[in-house]
Amino acid sequence: MSFTPKLTYKNRPLVRCGNEVYYGSMTEPFVVFIQIVTTKQEGSTEIADKVQVMLLSTDTSKPLPERVEKTGSRHGLYSALDIGSIWLERALTKSKPQK
Numbered sequence: 001m002s003f004t005p006k007l008t009y010k011n012r013p014l015v016r017c018g019n020e021v022y023y024g025s026m027t028e029p030f031v032v033f034i035q036i037v038t039t040k041q042e043g044s045t046e047i048a049d050k051v052q053v054m055l056l057s058t059d060t061s062k063p064l065p066e067r068v069e070k071t072g073s074r075h076g077l078y079s080a081l082d083i084g085s086i087w088l089e090r091a092l093t094k095s096k097p098q099k
Contacts, residue, residue: 032084051080
């Protein structure tokens, strides 16, 4: 039985567990890891404030420090997803075999 994500962003799965968000498919060579570092109150809603973004290789044969391709921090979840989607698209394009 295959996994069907409930949330997607730009046609890629988006999975959240607590303050961690994974964007992309683990079957592809790269995935984006987003960690919500701080939050703030906007009315009655708690929203992400400071967010850490990492482009990770899904190659589990490498140790974790070697799997980190890019890293950065952003303010807000949308900004993190935006830059993460750009990094992911570029990395997946480069990793495809040339014809």
